[in-house]
Amino acid sequence: MSLTHALLGFLGYQPMTGYDLKQRFDRSIYYFWNAKLSQIYPTLSKMKEEGWLTMEVEHQEDRPNRKVYSITAAGREELHRWLREPAAVAPIRDTFLIKIFFGGKLEKEEMLAQLRHHLALHQEQLAAYQETVRETIRQNVKATGQEREGFFWGLTLDRGIEYEDGWIEWCQEAIAKIETNFK
Amino acid sequence: MSLTHALLGFLGYQPMTGYDLKQRFDRSIYYFWNAKLSQIYPTLSKMKEEGWLTMEVEHQEDRPNRKVYSITAAGREELHRWLREPAAVAPIRDTFLIKIFFGGKLEKEEMLAQLRHHLALHQEQLAAYQETVRETIRQNVKATGQEREGFFWGLTLDRGIEYEDGWIEWCQEAIAKIETNFK
DNA sequence: AACCCCATGTAAGGCGTTACATGATTTC
DNA sequence: GAAATCATGTAACGCCTTACATGGGGTT
Structure with a gap:
């Protein structure tokens, strides 16, 4: 567990x-x-x-x-x-990707609305990481002197930022593809 | 559901x-x-x-x-x-990131073993996507003529590939940082 | 007056995995 | 001879969420 x-x-x-x-x-x-x-x-x-x-x-x-x-x-x-202990890769389990997979059932504008909404959510998340979370780590290291620990906290945050960045780019590309070559 | x-x-x-x-x-x-x-x-x-x-x-x-x-x-x-219906962002829930977060408790070599193992898993996953999954989609479109559907299947695969790529890069960077500046 | 903070839990229900149960046909 | 494929389920258990339960103190 x-x-x-x-x-x-x-x-x-x-x-x-x-x-x-x-x-x-x-x-x-x-x-x-x-x-x-x-x-x-x-x-x-x-x-x-x-x-x-x-x-x-x-x-x-x-x-x-x-x-x-x-x-x-x-x-x-x-x-x-x-x-x-070696860790297995976490399964993704993302309902949004199910919606994309069956996106052929939606109209162009309905799909674009989904993608734009998701893009906005990931942009918000990214902003939170870069402001709030990074600052929390900095303060914690300062207050407790746990520099070695802070390094690893930073690594997880880096991964979170890369993850959100990846989503944002993917959303933008998907929107562009649908807007130009579709329907 | x-x-x-x-x-x-x-x-x-x-x-x-x-x-x-x-x-x-x-x-x-x-x-x-x-x-x-x-x-x-x-x-x-x-x-x-x-x-x-x-x-x-x-x-x-x-x-x-x-x-x-x-x-x-x-x-x-x-x-x-x-x-x-608008989709919420899927929570990440990754036990591997918990291990990284508390990685300060591990020796340098123990942590590197974790990271190298994870890197290998994501590289395998990526290879499977690029070979098996991409091919499955191609065949399905060919067999059923569902071109519009195939476009969306491809989008989900693109996201999967970007996801694995992100992990691979992150692992490599983390390994490099620990090898050079650590302990 | 309404709401948030502190501080602890229990109970019911949903979603998912693992184990159990059956059994013939085909492939290695 | 062993294992995989086809084809259907039930039962128990684990993890997690939501709802319920209590109640004083401080803030808007």
């Missing part, structure tokens, strides 16, 4: 609650992995039973108590084992 | 059995969508109850009977409606 190992990864930096972990997801790896709180909480419980985490309750007066999880030696070993 | 609409799409070309449909998936769109027979069969049943398909049993002597499904007018309308 990948969620388990992503949680181990973040807890390798420092002890945290499920709520904190959700925020880490939302602010860093959200563009290639995410989970809802309703999945994170039970997963943390199971990981504790597995012996990969320990938990301590931090009592608070005007807010709900915090359950702070820490990674154990067994947890670090499991993370390291998983990180070295 | 996207499986439903992919099935409608293929049945829009001609009536088929679940078994035939599985082969269509495996030979054309497998690189961005697929399904097992154990999911296809019950889905076809539901689609029939929904009124999008009709079914006729073709009796065979030495083999199991074939259940041939045909798309109805309602099915075609549903397909068309779905094709026009």
Whole structure:
């Protein structure tokens, strides 16, 4: 399970609650992995039973108590084992490509509308990466001094940017082809 | 549900059995969508109850009977409606990127092994697209005369190739960066 | 007054995979 | 003799999303 190992990864930096972990997801790896709180909480419980985490309750007066999880030696070993294990290529599973594949059923203008809409979405995503995500990484490296880690965070971001760039170019080419040679 | 609409799409070309449909998936769109027979069969049943398909049993002597499904007018309308509906961007969900993100925990050589392995997988995938898939499309257009359809099949393949190319370049750059400036 | 933040969960349902079940014919 | 092809399914399980449940404190 990948969620388990992503949680181990973040807890390798420092002890945290499920709520904190959700925020880490939302602010860093959200563009290639995410989970809802309703999945994170039970997963943390199971990981504790597995012996990969320990938990301590931090009592608070005007807010709900915090359950702070820490990674154990067994947890670090499991993370390291998983990180070295060869990874399979992730399947694409993109419904948009199904729509393109059967695009012969659409009128020229209907198809162009789909493509233009998708182009806009990817352009937005790209802008978010270049502004928000890059800046988040910079601040994190500055605040924690994790330079080696920051290098790898940057690599995943580079891949995200290349991915969006690829989509944008493909959309633009597809639009051009349909506009000029079609119908 | 996207499986439903992919099935409608293929049945829009001609009536088929679940078994035939599985082969269509495996030979054309497998690189961005697929399904097992154990999911296809019950889905076809539901689609029939929904009124999008009709079914006729073709009796065979030495083999199991074939259940041939045909798309109805309602099915075609549903397909068309779905094709026009704006598509959201597919989430990436790539466990390999999680491994990269937490790559600071690995030794230089462990990380290079991961990257080289992944590079090889994407190179294989790319080769398959350029040989097998491109050829399958060519033959299909030739056999059925579906030139307009063939254009869109080609678009999805272009995207697949660009996707693999992107990964290959990224892997090569990542390997180079780690080999020269690291540890 | 309405909404967001903090902080924890449970329950139901959807989509997908893996395993189980059957069985004749053809190909290596 | 073993494996693949044809042809249909059911059952159990895993991962994930959505909805439900609680409730005080701060912000607009």
